[in-house]
Amino acid sequence: MKNIFHITNGDYLAEDLKKTSIEGRIIVCREALISGNLKAESLEEFWEIRAKSISEDYNVSKESYYEKSVSEFEKVLNISEDSEVNLWFEDDLFCQINLWFCVSLLSTIKDLKIYRVFPKTASENHWKGFADSDNSDLEKSLKSRVLFNKNDIKLTLNLWKAYQNNDIDSLKQLSENQSDCFQFLKEVIEAYINIKPEDFIKNQIENGLTDFDSVFKKFQEELGMFGFGDLQVKKIYDKVLNKK
16 A cells, blocks of 8 residues: 655644544645745755744744754655555635645655645635535545646656746746646736735725734735735734834
């Protein structure tokens, strides 16, 4: 029997998976690659750059980043050949960028079966992702997973490279690709290129929506495709207020 691994975007989903009958080892992607510096000549340099960005953005120590984040990515790199890997990532931009990076790590390992696991289809707000999924929903999501073929992996690697280099033209071109592994690729890349969250928050404040909870709710309602949590929105919110 193949070794089975599950990579989740964050700890909440990892904890939810542990409550199901789903078998396999769980690895947590603890990153926010949607912001901060990403350019590096080596993986070691990349960790150093990210540790600095995360410590500045979220007020955590560099040591903590290595302990909580890099250690999980090292588990990814140590997945044995001929294993099965299930990627539990949502469709928003935040999750997608983390997924692209994880696939870039997995692509260095031979003979993996890599699958994308999608959240259930929500009738009201698709961008909620796995938030409303119970044990049965998660088990159904796994059963309807999609295998990454060679073209899907190539597309993912190109997406990561283009994003890492802030190559807008390449991202635009890549967003036109059709892939069963990416259902909302065009939407999230268009949002990344055309919508500035800082401008959106500034407009809310100028229109009288000043308290953070109200701004955050509005942000989630209208810009859910970014996948920002309260920490990301609060950082932008504070930045806007400090400019006034």
